[in-house]
Amino acid sequence: MSTFVMPSLGADMESAVLMEWKIKEGDRVEKGQVIAEVETSKGVIEIEVFEEGTVDKILVKEETECTVGTPLAIIRTDNETLEEEMPTQTLQHLDEKRPHTDATIDIPVSESSERVKASPAARRKAKELGIDLFSLAATTGEVHLSHVESAAPAEPVEQKTQVSGMRQAIARAMSRSNSEIPHYYLTTSINMTPALHWLEEMNAKRSIKDRILPAALLIRAVVLSLKAVPELNGFWENDAPNIKTQINAGIAIALRKEGLITPALLNAESMNLDETMHSLDDLISRTRAGKLRNTEITQQTITITNLGDLGVESVYGVIYPPQLALIGLGRIINVPWAEGDALCVRKVMQATLAGDHRATDGRTGAKFLEKLNDLLQHPEELL
Amino acid sequence: MTQEQIKAAIIEQILFIAPDIEEANIIPDKNIQRSLEIDSFDFLKILTALNEVTGVEVPESDYSKVDTLEHMCEYFMKRVKD
Numbered sequence: 001m002s003t004f005v006m007p008s009l010g011a012d013m014e015s016a017v018l019m020e021w022k023i024k025e026g027d028r029v030e031k032g033q034v035i036a037e038v039e040t041s042k043g044v045i046e047i048e049v050f051e052e053g054t055v056d057k058i059l060v061k062e063e064t065e066c067t068v069g070t071p072l073a074i075i076r077t078d079n080e081t082l083e084e085e086m087p088t089q090t091l092q093h094l095d096e097k098r099p100h101t102d103a104t105i106d107i108p109v110s111e112s113s114e115r116v117k118a119s120p121a122a123r124r125k126a127k128e129l130g131i132d133l134f135s136l137a138a139t140t141g142e143v144h145l146s147h148v149e150s151a152a153p154a155e156p157v158e159q160k161t162q163v164s165g166m167r168q169a170i171a172r173a174m175s176r177s178n179s180e181i182p183h184y185y186l187t188t189s190i191n192m193t194p195a196l197h198w199l200e201e202m203n204a205k206r207s208i209k210d211r212i213l214p215a216a217l218l219i220r221a222v223v224l225s226l227k228a229v230p231e232l233n234g235f236w237e238n239d240a241p242n243i244k245t246q247i248n249a250g251i252a253i254a255l256r257k258e259g260l261i262t263p264a265l266l267n268a269e270s271m272n273l274d275e276t277m278h279s280l281d282d283l284i285s286r287t288r289a290g291k292l293r294n295t296e297i298t299q300q301t302i303t304i305t306n307l308g309d310l311g312v313e314s315v316y317g318v319i320y321p322p323q324l325a326l327i328g329l330g331r332i333i334n335v336p337w338a339e340g341d342a343l344c345v346r347k348v349m350q351a352t353l354a355g356d357h358r359a360t361d362g363r364t365g366a367k368f369l370e371k372l373n374d375l376l377q378h379p380e381e382l383l
Numbered sequence: 384m385t386q387e388q389i390k391a392a393i394i395e396q397i398l399f400i401a402p403d404i405e406e407a408n409i410i411p412d413k414n415i416q417r418s419l420e421i422d423s424f425d426f427l428k429i430l431t432a433l434n435e436v437t438g439v440e441v442p443e444s445d446y447s448k449v450d451t452l453e454h455m456c457e458y459f460m461k462r463v464k465d
Contacts, residue, residue, distance in 0.1 A: 200443055
């Protein structure tokens with residue numbers, strides 16, 4: 001028997017609302033299968049199971065808020081038999097840890113067609129703000145917390161000090177980073193004219209659906225450079241670097257309303273350029289729609305932030321612990337550029353590396369930036 | 384397609400991609416990407432969707448001709464076959 005518990009979706013998360021079960025008792029589950037959806041401050045996250053087996057018992061009803069570690073379901077793994085009994089002690093233990101249900105939430109008893117599908121967090125917030133869930137549901141369908149928040153009237157000035165859950169989470173992680181990680185920064189100017197020219201020519205031959213955006217090309221270049229300089233990819237754990245060969249590139253994605261999430265492009269090292277573009281597009285869409293998986297928000301091995309769209313020229317980022325580095329890519333701008341004896345105008349991007357000095361030195365960082373620059377001068381290698 | 388239909392189709396796609404935008408905030412002569420905070424991925428999605436509706440494919444070299452709602456309407460109007 002194994003107990004499936006509410007996973008921690010980031011060090012900052014204390015609880016989440018179990019929104020929907022994707023399985024029922026008696027169902028077989030495969031490793032990596034999405035079995036539930038939970039709502040957190042980062043949106044709705046799909047939760048995967050990490051072993052094969054059969055769902056023996058579901059312990060928590062939908063729309064219940066559960067703290068991290070709360071047992072949600074019992075999974076019987078394949079080498080166990082039906083008759084096997086669960087130790088009584090464990091059961092008692094489970095009972096003690098049963099999640100609390102917020103008494104103020106109206107969980108409808110009967111399912112009627114008029115019932116508004118809304119998460120408890122959304123219901124509570126709507127009640128607090130006096131927002132009519134029915135009219136909101138008419139436009140949004142299922143109502144999530146973010147819908148209610150965006151439907152809320154502009155907050156009066158005196159409430160401005162109230163900080164969103166996501167802001168608090170970012171605050172905690174960044175404070176921890178700056179107090180624990182001795183950062184070093186390296187920057188280099190990269191001539192992007194050859195890569196952009198190459199991309200334009202390629203896109204001109206492609207249909208609109210198959211076009212590659214510069215962001216995908218840049219991520220592909222960063223991932224290939226990390227393959228060459230793997231020391232920057234991984235975690236700082238137990239006072240030592242733990243280098244990973246799998247590259248789960250955390251991509252900083254701005255949410256349209258407020259805040260930022262850096263979900264992982266999982267196994268980016270195994271993708272070619274087209275696959276990188278396709279996966280990135282999918283990841284951005286799902287991030288904005290609030291449809292990420294737990295592995296995507298917990299297993300980043302490095303972060304890439306591209307503030308290009310916001311128009312700044314360089315980004316000196318704060319490393320997300322326990323990661324070892326962060327790559328900042330600035331806006332591509334026209335600058336005077338010397339080539340041989342001639343002065344010309346080129347499209348140039350500032351690439352910045354923030355490294356954890358406990359794990360690597362400037363020499364490693366410089367090797368990485370050199371490789372990145374080199375690849376972008378030979379974009380055909382990025383296919 | 385009439386000019387009105389094209390304009391309606393463009394607005395519909397913008398609102399679909401960026402549901403938090405109010406139609407009133409789409410100013411005809413303002414840069415769509417900058418004024419509405421639409422990134423390159425979302426912009427490509429809008430053009431891809433419009434390609435499906437109108438049959439017109441905007442090459443990257445023409446992006447400067449579809450930067451505002453007004454320009455985009457003109458661009459598609461000239462090229463769309465009814």
